[in-house]
Amino acid sequence: MADGPTITTIAERAGVSIASVSRVLNGLPTRQETVRKVMAAADELGYVRNAVARSLKSRRTHQVAFAMTDVGDPACLAMLRAIQPVLKAAGYRLVLHSTDAVVADEIDVLHSLGERYVDGLIMSPPRVTDAHLEMLAAARAPVVIIGSVPEGTPADNVRADSRTGVKLAVDHLHSLGRRRIGMVGGPLDTVPGAAYREALDGLGLPYDADLVQIGGRHRAEGGRAAAELLARVSDVDALLCANDLIALGALDVLRASGRRVPDDVAVVGMDDTDLAAASWPALSSVSLGSAERGRVAAELLVDRLRGGDREPRVVTVPPRLVVRASTAEAATGEGAPA
Amino acid sequence: MADGPTITTIAERAGVSIASVSRVLNGLPTRQETVRKVMAAADELGYVRNAVARSLKSRRTHQVAFAMTDVGDPACLAMLRAIQPVLKAAGYRLVLHSTDAVVADEIDVLHSLGERYVDGLIMSPPRVTDAHLEMLAAARAPVVIIGSVPEGTPADNVRADSRTGVKLAVDHLHSLGRRRIGMVGGPLDTVPGAAYREALDGLGLPYDADLVQIGGRHRAEGGRAAAELLARVSDVDALLCANDLIALGALDVLRASGRRVPDDVAVVGMDDTDLAAASWPALSSVSLGSAERGRVAAELLVDRLRGGDREPRVVTVPPRLVVRASTAEAATGEGAPA
DNA sequence: CGCCACGTCGTAAACGTTTACCGGTTGGTG
């Protein structure tokens, strides 16, 4: 682990100047003989370019940061999975931050762009505050936000369309003959909440506040929320859950209460994570295109890094309903626990 | 996004030399008046230290790389989740590589340590080849290997104990009265295979080659492997699977063939990933301590980075059997599909 | 009053690259 060779070492060994070494290593036009000598010396010494010095001079680190909400969240992971190959293909390394949904941490990440250890940032904040917008305006590197950002914010923007997603799910449940469709939601999110109401309106179904239960984001919390809802109204025949983990919690509770899925209650999750396919009965889920959003975000960033400074762009990724056993057409018996 | 201020900018503004600025910013003893001037200037200009220049001079990047096999693999993700907070707490950024289990890519990562863009590396190769060992010997930064590495290799080493893990599972199945215990394995792994045989020996059960089926690592592959095994021997009453995905595949196939789990066939997975708890029936699984191994690996690396160069250390993380419905004691009805 | 110790800060070198600029050699052309 002795100090590695530098271009100076090579230059001495090959009997040329460091400038020549650099030129050869970068493939700039050089006499054949010189190329040979330098290459030979570099090989013998096992030379590897120092990325730090290179970055200092070139003002490019070939690194991109991804600030994810939570290393455990399946939706974030789906984004990560999609982002990674795009960056790799474009020659960027991935620096991973986890902010645990703490705003101060997210602001920190934005601030740290000033350290110039990355060329750009992809960030997926659970919600965008004024502090975010302020820091975004002052950001020292290009940022792509996965989520919604007001017009005029100097950042590319990839959005999900949860409104349409909710509508897909509600329409689907309605088409199965369900009329008492409950919603188990994340923390006071307004968009899905409003969309749920709109979707009901569109179908001529009444809105019943008792059918809506706000809850956390995890399985146990989802279970508790579902339990409260079930305790309140007994004739629910469908549950729309704000994410798959909540839906799993709901399945737990339904099973425990002896209700069959989908016969008695149909369940739809959101995000279509791996868990949806693994659960039993397999969970129908509205994919908000996490992977797709990640991929697009990475592409936007790479594009901006190589390209020019056009206007900030906004891309909306359409949702997709993935139907599985938890909303099967009829009681086939295949999807129902005993 | 104009060029940010540097210590030179600050020095001019404050009317002092760049050395003084640096001293103030690093908290070295300085006259109070100077501190005030520099701080004022830095604040007004919104100065942020340039990490690249800093790294070049100090020869430390405060970055650590984690080379994971596959961004999709739940066991790797568990490691990642455990590694991240340790590094963050120690002041290191995380650079993520995904090698897709391609040896050349893994060698590449080791080689790229010469670029000095990270202070150290955590790597979890599916198997360690001679090429790995060769590169490890020449590695230009400390490396921690999650997996097994021969003695004398200059790298810290965190091991799972799959031998004991397999034994736990086989003993458990045996204690449930199962006597025809099959194994659905990863690609020709010798350790679990041998351990399986030993465990049978220990219980006085005969080894039957027909009960062992080699397969891939994913759900569909696992399903195919399980199907072949079932087609060959019809009296299997338990399946031990080399990982949870394979086990899910096996569950699919068992369900399709009309066998009840655990009544007819008990199933045990390995790695105890999120999927195990989500599946139905919930999957018993041998945890090889992925999270624990990740955490330990990160701690070893951080320790080595700050500490000295003691001898390479080896830590073995003990396995743990997590019992769920797929190996429930009796046919309670709770765990069985209709 | 002179010397020394000490506190403070500026100058400059170094980290390992890339690259602008310029001087020297070569070969072709008038």
Add this chain to the structure above:
DNA sequence: CACCAACCGGTAAACGTTTACGACGTGGCG
């Protein structure tokens, strides 16, 4: 044979820090 273009490659500056060294001024002590 002289001149010019083209080609090569060396010198040095620059990227933004940190830090060794030394200069300067002040105060205390002999």
